[in-house]
Amino acid sequence: MGLFDFLKGNGKKVFGNDAEASEKIREEIERDNPGVKDLSVTYDQGVVTLAGTADSPDAMEKAVLMAGNIQGVAEVKVDQFSAPPQTVDVEFYVIEKGDSLSAIAKNFYGDGGAYSRIFEANREVIKDPNLIYPGQKIRIPKSAV
Known part of the structure; x- marks a missing residue:
């Protein structure tokens, strides 16, 4: 798992410009933290990169979905995000x-x-x-x- 695609024009609006996007997306994920630690978020032209550690594979997937379902996000990368292996289909x-x-x-x-x-x-x-x-x-x- 490394890249998830999303519909960039859909989703919850949480930021007004690219300069504030990384912080606003991080705040959105941490507000309902699904079980992630040391979360780092970067945003660049519709691509969000998440880094950190998840307590479970579900927690990582939820963080990805929370970021991806934000208006203006087209892709979410998790190459720097660690989580235990998924055991549930x-x-x-x-x-x-x-x-x-x-x-x-x-x-x-x-x-x-x-x-x-x-x-x-x-x-x-x-x-x-x-x-x-x-x-x-x-x-x-x-x-x-």
Whole structure:
């Protein structure tokens, strides 16, 4: 894992100009810290590079999604980010127009009522299960909970 692609024009607006982007993105991740230490963020023309240490592979993935789902970010690199190896099978999904967490759960798990599983896996990325937007990238855990 080294590079994640995102839709640059979509997402939460957290910075107004490139000069403040690195600090604002770092603050956004640290606000709901998913389990990262010594976080360093650099932003250059739509590319975010994260460095630091994650307590778990989930924590690193959540930090990447938190950075990537910010308006103005097209790519996230994690070559300088260390985390234990992933032991749970996780798929990434880009939300499409008309999607809901229950529809996504029905598609992946065969049960729309399992939407809370997706919400919990993305709690730092999705603040309200009823407020998702097209282009937002989320994690879909595939193993049993």
